[in-house]
Amino acid sequence: SDYLAIATLGIAEIIKAFLKNSDWLTRGTATVSPLPWPTPGPAELGFTLARAIYLSVTAAMIAVIFFLLHRAYHAPWGRMIRAIRDNEVSAAAMGKDINKRRLEIFVLGCILMGVGGGALASFNSLFDPQGYLPLNHTFLVLVMVILGPGNNLGTIFGAVAVYIIWLMSEPLALFLMNLAVMFGEGVFGWDPPANLSSRALQARVLVIGLLITLVLRFAPKGLLPENVPHHQ
Structure with missing residues (x-):
């Protein structure tokens, strides 16, 4: 399953590169804006209240998805899915x-990612293909790894922690x-290096990579391992 996940990320990058360079099909890297909010916007309710309402709608959506997945x-x-995961x-x-159930999981995952991507694009009021960087994909891996795969509640806390x-x-x-x-x-009388701010910005990548390495080394099942229910 690990190799399948890595291969999926590689295939996703190939598809994304194809879509970005297919101006005749997808308009390439042209942006789509403005995208409306599903709730009243800042121009109608003010900055703070509008964002609070949007956050409430997003939290309700996450709660519904969590309940259904639970x-x-x-x-x-x-x-059955866990049995396939553990021993095909x-x-x-x-x-x-096996292939049919695996396809179901892929489709379900794509639906959830599509809902999340739609919420993000709507919140930004802008869809920009250039804004989705390969580095962001590592967040998905880290969110699943840091608190344990197969743990829905851990995934939510992992996303907040990351x-x-x-x-x-x-x-x-x-x-x-x-x-x-x-x-x-x-x-030592050294001259201070230039662009410390930009160098500190790149240090975030080091922190994320170091965190993934430490979790995989010392807690391969995550900080909150999956609690598999045992049925009599």
Whole structure:
């Protein structure tokens, strides 16, 4: 399954590159704007209230999706999917159609990602193909890895944790770099390097990569491992 996930990311990059360069089919990298909000916008309700309402709608949507996935996880269909994930040979021996069920999971995942992408594009009021970078795909991997795969609640907390780490890593890296510059100037008389802000921005990539490495090394099942229910 790990190799399939990596191959899927590679195929996704190939498809994305094709769509970006197919002006005759997709208009290439041309943006689509403005995109309306499903709720009253800032021009009607004000900046704070409009965003609060949008956040409430998004939270309600996440809650509904979480409830449905939780029900599916504990349903016979969910047990079948977990059996296929854990041991395809045994599941096939029980008469399960592995390829069909795997296709169902792919379609379900694409639907959920489409809903999330639609919410993001609507919130930004802009769809820009150039704004979706390969680096952002690593967030999906980290969200699933950091608190444990197969854990719906852990995925939500993992997304929040990754977002906080992404935001805080830049100012923290800039603070540490400034300390190093002060130490180098005071002790060794070094000239301070230029563009510390841009270098601190790139440090976020190092933090994300280091976090993935540490979690995979010391907690391969995630910080909140999947609690597999046992049925009598």
